Amino acid sequence: MLTKEQNALLTLTGPGTAGGDLMRRYWQPVALAREIPAGSAPKPVRILGEDLVLFRGQNGTPGLMGIHCPHRGADLSYGRIEDGGLRCVYHGWLLANDGRCLEQPGESTGSTFKDRVRHTAYPCREAGGLILTYMGPGDPPLLPAFPFLTSPAAQTWCTKLWQECNYLQGSEGNVDPQHLSYLHRFVNPDQLRESHNLVIRDAAPRIDVDETPWGLRLYATRNIGDDEVYVRVTNFIMPNNSAFSAGPPLDPKVQPLPRSSYYKMHWHVPIDDTHHWKYEIAYRLDGPVDPVWLASQYENAENPEAAPLKRRGDNRYLQDRDEQQASSFTGMGRNFNDHDRMATESQGPIYDRTTEHLATTDKGVIAMRKLLLGAIEDVRAGRDPLLVNRDAAHNPLAELVVLEERLPKSTPVREFWREPSGVR
Numbered sequence: 001m002l003t004k005e006q007n008a009l010l011t012l013t014g015p016g017t018a019g020g021d022l023m024r025r026y027w028q029p030v031a032l033a034r035e036i037p038a039g040s041a042p043k044p045v046r047i048l049g050e051d052l053v054l055f056r057g058q059n060g061t062p063g064l065m066g067i068h069c070p071h072r073g074a075d076l077s078y079g080r081i082e083d084g085g086l087r088c089v090y091h092g093w094l095l096a097n098d099g100r101c102l103e104q105p106g107e108s109t110g111s112t113f114k115d116r117v118r119h120t121a122y123p124c125r126e127a128g129g130l131i132l133t134y135m136g137p138g139d140p141p142l143l144p145a146f147p148f149l150t151s152p153a154a155q156t157w158c159t160k161l162w163q164e165c166n167y168l169q170g171s172e173g174n175v176d177p178q179h180l181s182y183l184h185r186f187v188n189p190d191q192l193r194e195s196h197n198l199v200i201r202d203a204a205p206r207i208d209v210d211e212t213p214w215g216l217r218l219y220a221t222r223n224i225g226d227d228e229v230y231v232r233v234t235n236f237i238m239p240n241n242s243a244f245s246a247g248p249p250l251d252p253k254v255q256p257l258p259r260s261s262y263y264k265m266h267w268h269v270p271i272d273d274t275h276h277w278k279y280e281i282a283y284r285l286d287g288p289v290d291p292v293w294l295a296s297q298y299e300n301a302e303n304p305e306a307a308p309l310k311r312r313g314d315n316r317y318l319q320d321r322d323e324q325q326a327s328s329f330t331g332m333g334r335n336f337n338d339h340d341r342m343a344t345e346s347q348g349p350i351y352d353r354t355t356e357h358l359a360t361t362d363k364g365v366i367a368m369r370k371l372l373l374g375a376i377e378d379v380r381a382g383r384d385p386l387l388v389n390r391d392a393a394h395n396p397l398a399e400l401v402v403l404e405e406r407l408p409k410s411t412p413v414r415e416f417w418r419e420p421s422g423v424r
């Protein structure tokens, strides 16, 4: 349970909030790179409660700036990409990617007024199929050394999924391994991945949590036989990201891959306090993924205005009570993302954590909130929070592993990740 004040600290991320100050100390995805192909129009985006315009300049470099022109506020997403920047169509002011005003055609020749105008602008980087931005003060830290950001493009694929609730609700689902035994349960799981059958064999996993240089490593251990356990090693990554074992990155009928040779990340990026994008990233450690097959596994949720999601709160996620008896625990189909969305959106736009009753299996949730509250204090005290890194010789993510393994009961689960049997 949190106090009202703690809940506000963790959930409100707009400009000037303590939680927002924390989020702004990290690089955050602002779009999929494919949303702004070469030659595309400037795109209005909303992130951390700020309305911005994202565009690709003539030289291909992404730019991100306040959507309202610093002159008299016209919407810059109607502007023209030309002459090394974005030109407002109202009076023709030309703005560079870094927020400098390069031209004011209405001013007299020799005017220096333009030199005194500095528009809101945030640095961007393009990597791993994402456009990432740093919206905080001072020099940006290094990009986090996630393998998917640095490995060949063929090894990764990403999408983003619209979520109508506060980001923290989504993020908490990732550090709650027990829900796999219920929310994603199938009455008749024959055709599912082996792991789906394993998680329902023991609905009371033992959960251990280690603090790490990136956040948390969680171990969920389930008894699946007299001398066998099923262990999932997952991660909370500061301040709104996670890495965990999930479906394969290519059709297992075409090429089955070893468990633990691939994983997924869920990066929950606030749009505002009551909506967020769940960036879902598939990564394979040792070979290419199949982007066509991966895309076929998702309902296209990247543009809900053009194509609303099929299952939504206003249609009760199309819950089918007959299906609930015969097939899935939720009665909401086979897509885990739909189950998760129903569970987290139905908590309310911003869940009131003053009324909850945390249980034994909420260890990860408790540890994550503690880390975030501590990091908010760090930022208030002028310190870099956990995982913010400025030393290229140091990689706080060096020991990030994602695993799921069947092991003899005697295996020390907090140690086996150093030498797992699967591919690392």
Ligand code: FES
Residues within 6 Å of the ligand: 069, 070, 071, 072, 073, 074, 088, 089, 090, 091, 092, 093
């Ligand atoms: S409002 Fe943009 S140039 Fe005047």
Ligand SMILES: [Fe+2]
Residues within 6 Å of the ligand: 173, 179, 180, 183, 184, 336, 340
């Ligand atoms: Fe889930």
